[in-house]
Amino acid sequence: MLLTRDTLPDTIPDIAALDDLLCRPSQALIDDLAGLDGDIMILGVAGKMGPTLAGLAKAAQPDRRVIGVARFSDPEAKAWLEARGIETISCDLLDEEAIKALPKSPNIIFMAGRKFGAEGDLSLTWAMNAHVPALIAQAFPESRIVAFSTGCVYPFVPVTGKGADESVQPDPPGEYAQSCVGRERMFEYFSRKFDTPGRLFRLNYAIDMRYGVLHDIAMKIMQDKPIDVSLGHVNFIWQGDAAAQALRCLAHCDTPTTPINVSGHEILAVRDLAAKIGARLGRSPIITGTEQPTAWLTDVSLATSLFGLPIVDVDQMIAWTTDWVARSMPSLGKPTKYEVRDGRY
Template sequence: MLLTRDNLPETISDIAALDDLLCRPSQALIDDLRTVDGDIMVLGVAGKMGPTLAGLAKAALPDRRVIGVARFSDPDTRAWLQARGIETIHCDLLDVSALQSLPKSPNVVFMAGRKFGAEGDLSLTWAMNAHVPALVAQAFRNSRIVAFSTGCVYPFMPVDGNGADETVAPNPPGEYAQSCVGRERMFEYFSRQFATPGRLLRLNYAIDMRYGVLHDIATRILEGRPIDVSLGHVNFIWQGDASAQALRCLAHCDTPTSPINVSGHEILSVRDLAAKLGTRLGREPVIAGREEPTAWLTDTSQATKLFGLPIVDTERLIAWTADWVARAMPSLGKPTKYEVRDGRY
């Protein structure tokens, strides 16, 4: 069944249903990918979004090879991918010889990177977020490369505006976000050197029932912990929509590569989100702090023009999340740390 706004479920019963929904393609995704020749390789496939992005690609193009590359420290992830017809290759992307031995897929989605624990080993953070992209950009110089980045490369923007569009120069706080600027610059440099087509996907907060801004807020409400609203406004997007837009970018690459913001089109108040989740959960949110006039916010007009609005809207995400958390369904245990203002993760 294709994904449409008219056939979304009222609730998501369990992880299997969640995975199936995240891997359900829309006709628009299928149509875009059919304009792109060749197989798809996902580098760093074992992260939060990688498995379902690869699963979505395979569901949209069942007759094409989809190859997932990672270290696969969790063997269950590799088994999950293989069960869906996705080939897997074990590779440490810091190992130059292993990287160069990978098959040269004409389409590459780069998802490798380091955020959680970034402050604990900053040299590793820079190696993963800037050195590895330089290696990949050279090894796959003849491919299309859609590389995941982050909206955190932007400076804070006024909450009463539209957020940063792609013309705003990166100027972020903290070494994590600075290293992500390094990632972009490496792909940009080698794209110019080798005329490699690509896009830099500046993603703001994907939402999956097991993690994300809404999961963080809902969990705090249930546990009676305070919700800091000093960073009081956010963008976010359903992970399935974010994955679909990333894959569709393969049909909308630029030479040299260029950034594109991927998130929801709305600037949302954390205080309002907490109130709506609290109503559904039957708990009064505990609010701490007060809203600052700026936040990490992006303008997604370019993506909306290319892809249309996300299929899953904010109200449905709130309903799904409240139901999931209320039933004590599984969590990845990886808070987004959306409320952090100093860039230290």
């Protein structure tokens, strides 16, 4: 079944159903990938978003070789991928010789990086977020490379505007986001040097039933914990839509590589989201803080012009999330930390 607005379920009963939904392709994704030649290799596939992105690629192109590369410290991720026909390669991307031994795939999605706990070992954060991209860019000069980045590379912008578009120069607080600028600069430098086509995929924030801004808010409401609205406005996108746009970027690469913002097209007030979620859960959210006039927000006009609006809208995400949390379904235990203003994660 193709993913369309008309085929979305009313509820997501369990993780298997969630995975199935996240791996369901749209016709637009199938068409874009059909126009590409060669294998698709996903580097850093074992993170939050990687497995279902790989599964989505395979579902969209069942006869194409899809390769997932990671250290696979969690063997369940490896088994999950292989059960869906995705080839797996165990590799430490800090090992230059191991990178050189990887297949020379013409299509690469780069998802490796470090965020959570970034302040705990900043040298490792910089190594993963800037050094590894340089190694990859040099090892695959003839590939299309869509490199995951973050909207956090931007400075704060007024909440009354449309958000930062791709013309706004990166100027973020905190070493995590600064290291992400380093990632982008490495891909940009080697893209110019080798004429490597690519895209810098500035994503914020992806939503899955097990994590995301809505999950964070819902969990705080259920646990009677305060919700800080100091960073009071956000935009976000369903993980399946984000994964589809990342894969579709392979058919929309620039030489040299250029950034593209990926998120929801609406700027949403955290206070309003808490009220809507609280009403569905039958609980009153505890609000603390005062909304500041600026936030990390992105203008996704470019992505919308290429891909159209996301299939899953905000109301659907709220309904799914509140239903999931109300049933005490699994959580990844990885808060987005969307409320952080100083860049320290």
